[in-house]
Amino acid sequence: MFKNYLKIAWRNLLKNKGYTVINVGGLALGMAVTLIIGLWIQDELTYNDYFKNKDRIAQVFQSQTFNGETGTGPAIPRPLEKALKDGYGDSFKHVIMCSWTNDHYLKYGEKSISRPGNYMQPNGPELFGLEIIKGEKDGLREINSIMLSASTADALFGNEDPIGKTVTVSNEHKLNVSAVYKDIPVNNSFNDTDYIIPWEKYLAVNEWIRNAEDSWGNNSFQLFVQLADNTTMEQVSNSIKMVKQDLNENSREFDAQIFLFPMKDWYLRSNFENGEQVGGRIKYVWLFGIIGAFVLLLACINFMNLSTARSEKRGKEVGIRKSIGSQRGQLIYQFLSESFIVVLFAFVVALLMVLLSLNGFNELSRKEISFPWGNIKFWGASLIFILFTAIVAGSYPALYLSSFRPVDVLKGTFKTGKYAGLPRKILVVLQFTVSVAFIIGTVIVMQQINFAKDRPVGYDKEGLIQIPTFSQDFNGKYDLMRAEFIGSGAVVEMSTSSSPTTRIWSNRSGFIWEGKPEGFQEDLAWTEVSPEYAKSLNMKIVEGRDFSRDFATDSLGVLINETAKKYLGMENPVGQLLRDDDDEDPNPPLKIIGVVQDMITQSPYEPVKQGMYVYDRFNNASYYNLRLNPDKSASQNIATIERVFKEHFPDIPFEYDFVDSEYGEKFASEERIGTLSGVFTALAILISCLGLFGLTSFVAEQRKKEIGVRKVLGASIFNVWNMLSKDFLKLVVISCFIAVPIAYFIMNGWLQEYPYRVILKWWIFALAMMGAMLVTIATVSFQAIKAARANPVKSLRTE
Amino acid sequence: MLLQLRNIFKWVQQGGQRVFLLKDINLEVAEGEFISIMGPSGSGKSTLLNVIGMLDTFDEGEYDFLSESVHTLKEKYRSNLYKEYIGFVFQSYHLLDDLTVEENLEMPLLYKKVKGSERKALVADMLDRFNIVGKKDLFPTQLSGGQQQLVGIARALIGNPKLILADEPTGNLNSQQSEEIMELFKKLNKEDGVTIIQVTHSEKNAGYGSRIINLLDGRKI
Secondary structure (H helix, E strand, C coil): CHHHHHHHHHHHHHHCHHHHHHHHHHHHHHHHHHHHHHHHHHHHHCCCCCCCCHHHEEEEEEEEEECCEEEEECCECCHHHHHHHHHHHHHEEEEEEECCCEEEEEEECCEEEEEEEEEECCCHHHHHCCCEEEECCCCCCCCCEEEEEHHHHHHHHCCCCCCCCEEEECCCEEEEEEEEECCCCCCCCCCCCCEEEEHHHHHHHCHHHHHHHHCCCCCCEEEEEEECCCCCHHHHHHHCCCHHHHHCHHHHHHCCEEEEEEHHHHCCCCCEECCEECCCCHHHHHHHHHHHHHHHHHHHHHHHHHHHHCHHHHHHHHHHHHHCCCCHHHHHHHHHHHHHHHHHHHHHHHHHHHHHHHHHHHHHHCCCCCCCCCCHHHHHHHHHHHHHHHHHHHHHHHHHHCCCCHHHHHHCCCCCCCCCCHHHHHHHHHHHHHHHHHHHHHHHHHHHHHHHHCCCCCCCCCCEEEEECCCHHHCCCHHHHHHHHHHCCCEEEEEEECCCCCCCCCEECCEECCCCCCCCCCCEEEEEECCCHHHHHCCCEEEECCCCCCCHHHHHEEEEEHHHHHHHCCCCCCCCEEEECCCCCCCCCEEEEEEECCCCCCCCCCCCCCEEEEECCCCCCCEEEEEECCCCCHHHHHHHHHHHHHHHCCCCCCCCEEHHHHHHHHHHHHHHHHHHHHHHHHHHHHHHHHHHHHHHHHHHHHCHHHHHHHHHCCCCHHHHHHHHHHHHHHHHHHHHHHHHHHHHHHHHHHHCCCCCCCCCCHHHHHHHHHHHHHHHHHHHHHHHHHHHHCCHHHHHHCC | CCEEEEEEEEEEEECCEEEEEEEEEEEEECCCCEEEEECCCCCCHHHHHHHHCCCCCCCEEEEEECCEEHHHCCHHHHHHHHHHHEEEECCCCCCCCCCCHHHHHHHHHHHCCCCHHHHHHHHHHHHHHCCCHHHCCCCHHHCCHHHHHHHHHHHHHHCCCCEEEEECCCCCCCHHHHHHHHHHHHHHHHHHCCEEEEECCCHHHHCCCCEEEEEECCEEC
């Protein structure tokens, strides 16, 4: 019996090719979208799964409150390590101090590369469960050792055996390769860690870190823990809450609280607002999950609509089958099996689509998702997915068609009554509601991105490059290099800074100034710069003057930004002093020499932070900022700069970034959402239109006789077109009025997350509605005009 | 006694009034009869046939089929009864266009849950008997009207029914084809003892039967 159904289904598909393309194609498209989104969600949810102890690992976090605002983050002071080990040793299997992930130069022989890596205490690799390919498991015991990732070892040593060889780090520290570990996968918080160096080495080469051993105020380190077996995350987290305040009186002023941030939350739920965990990327998992479900729903609706629309044709078959003894249950079974076959077919097509588009999608979403061929769970889930889709898509036609009375359909008196089309209409309305809401959402996301992009950045980011200078080799060479670069003709101005133009790496507090309110806990962004900073960036000086090499006193000068002027409450800031509030060993006071325009260094969606630019007296430069010669092409300039750079630093790899593209990175996440939602919207509209197209053709066929009669009675092509289109247009208009408030509500909520946001305008909604209607008219007209132009004699004779 | 209709009424509600399609029909059919139902258009011939064939319901009266009271049976039992004993032949053949001749013939057997090997044998028999073996792989649209009706009759017969109901079986055929079909019915009736009830407009066709029932406005006359 099933074979018979299969035959009928297959021949039906072949016979009605247009219908098949629309139905299978639309469904396959919907399934492909859902599959891709499913793979993406799976990838998001399995982030950090590489770490075997995922459930037992946490990072130690700290919340502190300044001026009533609670900030939460991973930066902790060094004494916390000892406090946890001494006071709570039983609760932990491992307590591991760790540096931030920073770029260093690695050199072996002639090969020199720049890679990010970490300093870690010896049990770090064990805590994370790194897979050691070569060398010793315990590779961090010896202070002058280094563990390399497989790809880093490959880049440095090629075919040579790296174990025991000496790598020069930052052009000065000679470290022996003790182990090679398997590359950490991309969907992992530590995917950047290309090598690990012992924590002891970190202490040995940095005096300020050694000095921070007892400093509770220097929050500059990371601490990772693995829980002991007999305890839970919550228990431990609660017990260590007050550890800092108990041991350090000063931290009570800021209500410093210590807690464990479990690894399973690192990626998806990493946002904190006023000390509370408030989600994070998980909202995009939900968002895309919902989009995927909706797109699939749209495709299923098409399937239902087209199947029921074809009921007139299938009606006869139902009648015959019933008249030769079929029961209703058997017909339901038949239609469901047909649906299953079509869905299975569509699934195969969808798999092809996914395979073809996966690379593009990976690029778009910055993922490395591979197709899970060998994953039994995936195929199991797929089967459930197919069955589910088949039942959802096939249930309505199955129940509807099988209910026909044979006498009616065979006699030809069968009429889809006045309300038979109602469910179909509701489904069309649902489809277009989703589509219109998608259109509005996408337009608003794009608008928000453009709005933030159009925001003045406060400096000239075009034609500006930055070169990292993370090595002692650069110390004291600034004036020389500046002269060389400018002399080469490729650079018109140059400066150094302690953090990149597009970031804030350091914040300071502890200042005293005239008129400082009682109890005010200030917090200012802190960048150390060379005197030419403002000039090289083309920043505008609003008050006072720029740094000048002519004034020796400028080495204790500071530029503040406009927000800082307001923040510090100074009417006339120029000439005012910022003193250190340390009574015992104060730094010399800083004198404000000028005010510069606000410059966006952090999120382009947020207000600029109050900040200060201080004369760099201690060689704290991390970057060269070069203003390229605008008269030459960028590639010419870069070639010249590289040549000059290599003359002076032959052992250091030449690396640079264009500041405008670094700045563009700030939009990456929103742009990705914009692009993805754009793509999904286009697909949703396409699927809806496919359905509408199919539906119109059936309605036109159904009403062929009516159209013939009307034409004989004198109806023009326009009359007929109008008659056929009007019905569908009405439905779309209804959809618009449902979609607009929903979209408004959701998008308004989304925008609230951005302090700097676009204002929703009514015309966006009007435009989306117009767009939907135009698309509808275009889709419907093709069939409507075709039907209207047909010769009435033909259509009447067929009866 | 094959079937018996007692005081059958069927009506539809139209503008608050009852319009009778069948009015007080009494009919007894013995096994082996060949009955023709005649009457002008709209007199209720097809309705009566459908009621007998259990494809349609009635509003009043009693209907016994092989001493089962059809009017009290549940849908499922009725369907079983019908599957077992009744075959239908239509004016416009009503073959399934997507299936070949062979597959069309097989269909009722599938619904009767006949086993595969037996099915094959029965279909082969039937193809042979109707001399359409050569056409078994063709689709209905590739056949002439007469051939299609032949397949239609073969399909009705394949389940070995006691009763064949034919609704103007020759209405779409030319005179020569008509004659062949009617001869076939006659032969089936005489040689195989199949009871036949046909609806027809043609006096000539009615002549093949053993009894004629005339209807006018839903009433037997």
